[in-house]
Ligand code: AHG
């Protein structure tokens with residue numbers, strides 16, 4: 001494949017190679033790509049058109065919404081609900097399952113999405129993104145319910161995220177590795193620029209919100225303490241730290257140069273049970289990270305093996321370079 005392969009070509013060629021039907025999933029991927037192009041445009045112009053502020057509302061998790069949280073949710077719904085590829089949707093911003101309007105055709109997939117990840121970074125002009133996870137709708141289901149979404153992450157057909165940074169990028173997996181595409185604004189197409197992304201097994205870089213330190217459990221306290229002490233604390237190397245507060249940017253960094261990213265279990269009153277949401281943050285990122293050779297765990301359990309309890313369930317997330325994540329898991333076992 002040459003460097004000018006676009007997203008549509010890529011998906012069709014990949015499906016042909018795997019002798020799957022080419023129509024539905026590639027159609028859905030194109031719908032998502034269209035929505036992400038629109039969101040990229042809106043995020044880019046948010047200051048100019050006056051949509052970069054806070055909304056006067058809260059989402060289902062009790063978080064104050066930004067205007068762009070609501071607008072990007074609407075963009076996703078409007079691009080995805082009429083094309084006949086989906087049976088239902090779940091969004092971070094909407095408490096209930098989003099049904100396909102009765103007069104429109106339904107498809108065979110379910111999607112869960114975080115329309116704007118890292119939205120606290122909008123005002124300060126840092127990277128934000130969109131995360132999505134695609135599941136098959138159980139056969140014979142015409143009116144999907146929450147129960148139909150409660151599938152393990154291993155059942156994902158496709159997962160991906162877009163990051164709206166200095167360039168807009170789409171990272172994708174359908175279970176055959178991870179590929180990265182850059183949006184060429186001039187022609188309006190995602191171009192394959194980062195084929196077969198892999199996460200180095202070793203790293204000397206960690207990412208965690210240090211302000212939560214007093215709330216962590218002992219295994220995470222121990223691991224971070226050792227990283228900070230570096231060669232003076234028994235590790236064979238010194239560590240560097242990053243925290244962007246946009247999961248999309250952190251996972252993109254891990255995919256690019258390795259690293260370990262933690263939003264662990266803590267006993268902070270607001271985030272007990274973990275902060276990140278399983279269905280539209282942890283699970284799609286876990287699929288991508290594993291496909292790139294990394295590991296993704298709660299510390300005690302593989303993220304992709306969790307049977308969801310609900311679409312807005314939160315879980316602890318520890319992901320990235322294999323040898324470091326396995327070390328953290330071993331600290332949880334001791
Ligand atoms: P969202 O903007 O969709 O609510 O997600 C924000 C998430 C994630 O992107 C990031 O890693 C984390 O929350 C940052 O949390 P802190 O502000 O607690 O550091």
Ligand code: MN
Nearest residue numbers: 114116117118
């Ligand atoms: Mn998010």
Ligand code: MN
Nearest residue numbers: 092114116117
């Ligand atoms: Mn969000």
